[in-house]
């Protein structure tokens with residue numbers, strides 16, 4: 001078993017018919033089909049009454065309505081391999097440093113985000129526990145078993161961070177609290193800190209505070225879309241999904257007040273129709289508020305409402321990755337950068353020598369996320385190949401080598417090496 005799927009579609013490999021960015025007009029999601037009443041809310045699973053036993057691998061197709069959080073959580077294939085629950089290898093990496101745990105319910109996520117493999121519209125086609133998400137399978141594991149393994153490994157644990165990812169479900173606020181309490185009762189949160197990937201739609205300010213008081217270290221909000229228009233199109237009314245830009249910003253602002261500087265952030269997906277300037281202006285806004293951005297390259301997830309659309313062209317992605325790193329960690333400012341008429345970066349607003357040094361260091365092109373134990377600008381959450389196939393890596397889950405850097409330079413196009 002490996003932690004990635006073989007990809008065949010040219011759309012998935014980043015081939016984009018010569019375009020160097022994904023324009024708004026192109027990136028229109030399909031309309032969700034109507035789900036038959038007898039298949040809604042996990043009905044197929046709930047019609048059976050089979051008790052779950054141990055680890056559940058996607059495609060077991062055992063319809064087990066009792067497999068739900070907080071007793072069960074799902075985890076990425078990479079986390080399951082690192083934890084020793086699944087056998088497998090990861091291309092060019094030995095482990096992931098973040099144990100990402102996803103709440104799970106037979107009803108699944110009740111939102112319908114257009115780019116997401118977990119979206120509600122899939123309930124007619126595929127049971128929740130069997131769905132792909134950010135390109136991989138997510139086995140379901142008893143939470144007690146997860147904690148036993150991490151507690152047993154103690155200081156030898158490979159994990160630098162744990163993350164509880166909420167989904168949109170009436171139980172997810174309460175169950176996040178339970179999972180966090182279970183974790184901190186056995187694992188010292190200063191040894192393996194906890195991040196919360198929140199679901200603002202069901203949350204209030206008191207929920208944010210409660211998670212901080214219970215020992216969560218970092219709170220993030222998955223804005224995903226870089227503009228209100230794209231948010232509404234991909235996560236709101238455009239796809240019959242309950243999220244709103246306003247509510248997401250309310251909770252982000254609560255997180256800023258409650259968790260404080262450098263302890264909150266937002267996820268952004270690049271290439272869903274926004275301009276490079278839109279993304280970097282948002283990155284700047286987050287930095288000015290005291291937070292960070294965690295950035296991903298749009299990838300057409302199979303089964304999602306955007307699976308017919310092209311992955312983000314690599315030159316658009318690399319320019320935004322580089323701009324984001326300069327703003328987040330090098331004190332660059334979006335106002336000092338230059339953009340062309342279509343919002344593409346033409347000048348990063350830093351001295352040429354600094355730009356060369358940052359590109360050569362390669363950290364700017366690694367997976368972004370909450371920090372681990374290596375350095376502030378190196379993410380614990382390295383999720384290999386969550387936003388690209390390994391044949392055309394978007395976010396590097398390991399330090400890019402010289403050959404990778406040469407490829408990155410070619411993808412950047414506007415950056416000519418001087419020596």
Ligand code: SF4
Pocket residue numbers: 109110111112113116117118119120167168
């Ligand atoms: S809320 Fe999160 S898990 Fe649910 S559909 Fe949207 S992106 Fe996917």
